[in-house]
Amino acid sequence: MEKLSASFLRSYQPASGLAVGKATEHLPERVLQFGEGNFLRAFVDSMIHQLNQHNLFNGRVVVVQPIAEGLAGQLNEQNGLYTLLLRGLQGGKITEHKEIIAAVSRGLNPYTQWEEVLQCAENPSTEFIVSNTTEAGIVFDPADKFTHTPPVSFPGKLTAYLYRRYTHFQGDPAKGLIMLPCELIDRNGDNLKSAVLRLAAAWNRPAAFSQWVENCNTFANTLVDRVVTGYPRDEAQELQRQFGYIDELMDTGEIFHLWVIEGPQALSERLPFHKIGLDVIWTNDMTPYRTRKVRILNGAHTSSVPAAFLYGLETVQEMMEHPVTGKFIRQIMQDEILPSLEFSGLDKKMLNEFSASVVERFENPFIKHYLLSILLNSSSKFKARVLPSILEYAKIKGTLPKRLVFSLSALLFVYKDGVIDGTSMKARRPAGEFIMKDDLPVLQFMAERWSAFDGSSAGAAKLAKEILANEAIWGENLNRIAGLTEMTGHYLHLLNTRGMQKTIAGLIR
Numbered sequence: 001m002e003k004l005s006a007s008f009l010r011s012y013q014p015a016s017g018l019a020v021g022k023a024t025e026h027l028p029e030r031v032l033q034f035g036e037g038n039f040l041r042a043f044v045d046s047m048i049h050q051l052n053q054h055n056l057f058n059g060r061v062v063v064v065q066p067i068a069e070g071l072a073g074q075l076n077e078q079n080g081l082y083t084l085l086l087r088g089l090q091g092g093k094i095t096e097h098k099e100i101i102a103a104v105s106r107g108l109n110p111y112t113q114w115e116e117v118l119q120c121a122e123n124p125s126t127e128f129i130v131s132n133t134t135e136a137g138i139v140f141d142p143a144d145k146f147t148h149t150p151p152v153s154f155p156g157k158l159t160a161y162l163y164r165r166y167t168h169f170q171g172d173p174a175k176g177l178i179m180l181p182c183e184l185i186d187r188n189g190d191n192l193k194s195a196v197l198r199l200a201a202a203w204n205r206p207a208a209f210s211q212w213v214e215n216c217n218t219f220a221n222t223l224v225d226r227v228v229t230g231y232p233r234d235e236a237q238e239l240q241r242q243f244g245y246i247d248e249l250m251d252t253g254e255i256f257h258l259w260v261i262e263g264p265q266a267l268s269e270r271l272p273f274h275k276i277g278l279d280v281i282w283t284n285d286m287t288p289y290r291t292r293k294v295r296i297l298n299g300a301h302t303s304s305v306p307a308a309f310l311y312g313l314e315t316v317q318e319m320m321e322h323p324v325t326g327k328f329i330r331q332i333m334q335d336e337i338l339p340s341l342e343f344s345g346l347d348k349k350m351l352n353e354f355s356a357s358v359v360e361r362f363e364n365p366f367i368k369h370y371l372l373s374i375l376l377n378s379s380s381k382f383k384a385r386v387l388p389s390i391l392e393y394a395k396i397k398g399t400l401p402k403r404l405v406f407s408l409s410a411l412l413f414v415y416k417d418g419v420i421d422g423t424s425m426k427a428r429r430p431a432g433e434f435i436m437k438d439d440l441p442v443l444q445f446m447a448e449r450w451s452a453f454d455g456s457s458a459g460a461a462k463l464a465k466e467i468l469a470n471e472a473i474w475g476e477n478l479n480r481i482a483g484l485t486e487m488t489g490h491y492l493h494l495l496n497t498r499g500m501q502k503t504i505a506g507l508i509r
């Protein structure tokens with residue numbers, strides 16, 4: 001079987017139900033994208049593909065892989081082409097869109113092609129920069145250097161790229177760009193801009209460059225929402241047989257999508273997603289959308305997944321269908337997360353509707369979302385997505401939300417018996433061994449604390465106290481929250497002596 005590529009596509013008779021759009025090879029590169037991961041390919045790139053198919057954008061995306069390991073080579077082997085499968089229920093009907101996405105012109109590896117990345121800055125057609133470098137990507141790294149080829153961090157690479165653009169076009173205000181970062185951190189655009197300006201100063205670039213960055217470029221804050229489940233490893237062979245080609249970059253996700261962009265409404269005319277019915281909202285305040293999504297959707301994931309994973313389940317769908325874990329997640333959302341948003345200023349009816357729609361999305365039987373992939377980097381996710389709900393609930397109700405606190409104990413329990421293996425951790429649950437990925441200092445800290453655990457109830461209380469005191473993980477000493485240490489220690493003891501299945505059964509009604 002041949003691999004998907006531009007030459008293969010020229011003589012390809014599309015398999016039934018697979019959409020193959022018109023050729024895009026002649027279109028100019030109008031977007032530079034940092035990140036070649038599953039999410040961006042299933043979200044921004046597929047939306048640009050749809051615009052191109054309607055002659056509403058007429059531009060392609062150059063993809064730069066942000067770290068040394070990446071997919072630029074594979075993208076080039078397939079001439080930027082890949083198959084996207086979006087599945088779910090639409091208006092109650094099972095729907096599946098299968099399409100070859102042709103928005104990407106080429107992939108660049110900055111570790112071997114840095115000058116080519118910089119040359120993209122000289123392209124007058126470029127207007128947009130898109131990124132998704134995970135929560136770890138938008139950081140100011142004082143050790144990063146202008147002279148590195150390439151600079152280590154994503155903001156470092158972007159600063160060098162913008163500097164080349166600024167010098168090449170002699171500070172032309174019209175050559176400023178629109179940055180649309182998609183990282184799931186709060187106010188991603190503001191943070192990216194601040195990191196770029198700090199690097200420009202640290203690297204002694206002229207003040208006029210910083211003014212050009214500030215005045216002639218737009219760094220929009222954006223919020224993205226689509227469950228993207230990536231390469232369909234369990235059905236890849238069958239799909240390749242159906243399609244008649246090999247595609248190593250196949251990608252899957254749900255049909256639901258929402259992109260909220262805090263930026264001037266006028267920009268929507270340059271990226272007219274609304275004209276083809278895509279759910280992209282331009283607003284002057286994205287905060288409510290972010291609070292709603294991060295606290296309800298991501299909060300529900302992060303608070304339920306450790307328990308369901310230790311229970312022995314593998315996917316979100318299994319978790320939703322299971323009589324115990326299914327109740328656990330729904331009750332967490334209904335009884336603890338939603339009440340914690342009571343004074344958020346968000347409309348109660350809208351929150352209830354969003355929560356119900358999230359349950360439906362999690363029930364989506366057509367996508368396979370692995371719990372282990374959601375567990376990745378759970379400590380920082382817990383701090384951003386669940387801890388605010390625990391704290392707000394306690395403030396409003398004067399008591400702690402027991403299931404959310406239990407979810408903290410369940411997360412800590414995931415690291416029990418973990419042994420550091422390189423940069424990750426080999427851990428164990430009753431169903432067998434697994435690899436837990438998190439920041440290395442977090443993994444080391446957890447492994448060290450658990451190794452001193454003596455199995456007693458007092459030992460569990462001590463462990464909870466030590467772990468909750470770690471301000472580097474939680475942003476504050478959580479022992480200060482009345483009752484939290486005792487409750488966390490209590491659940492740790494129950495998990496250790498009775499196991500997940502018996503303990504969680506006592507937490508649902």
Ligand SMILES: NC(=O)c1ccc[n+]([C@@H]2O[C@H](COP(=O)([O-])OP(=O)(O)OC[C@H]3O[C@@H](n4cnc5c(N)ncnc54)[C@H](O)[C@@H]3O)[C@@H](O)[C@H]2O)c1
Nearest residue numbers: 035036037038039066067133134135136137184226227228
């Ligand atoms: N998958 C989803 O359902 C989904 C939905 C919404 C948002 N997101 C966000 O997108 C991010 C990426 O998800 P994905 O599914 O595309 O994963 P992925 O593993 O396919 O891609 C990760 C991307 O991030 C880059 N990256 C990794 N570590 C980095 C670092 N330290 N610095 C710079 N770049 C780095 C990689 O090079 C790659 O381009 C997640 O962190 C998540 O916050 C994912």
Ligand SMILES: O=P(O)(O)OC[C@@H](O)[C@@H](O)[C@H](O)[C@H](O)CO
Nearest residue numbers: 184224225226227228298301374
């Ligand atoms: O992607 P992560 O690892 O940051 O978080 C896991 C999930 O909660 C997340 O991917 C959601 O599915 C997504 O945020 C939906 O838009």
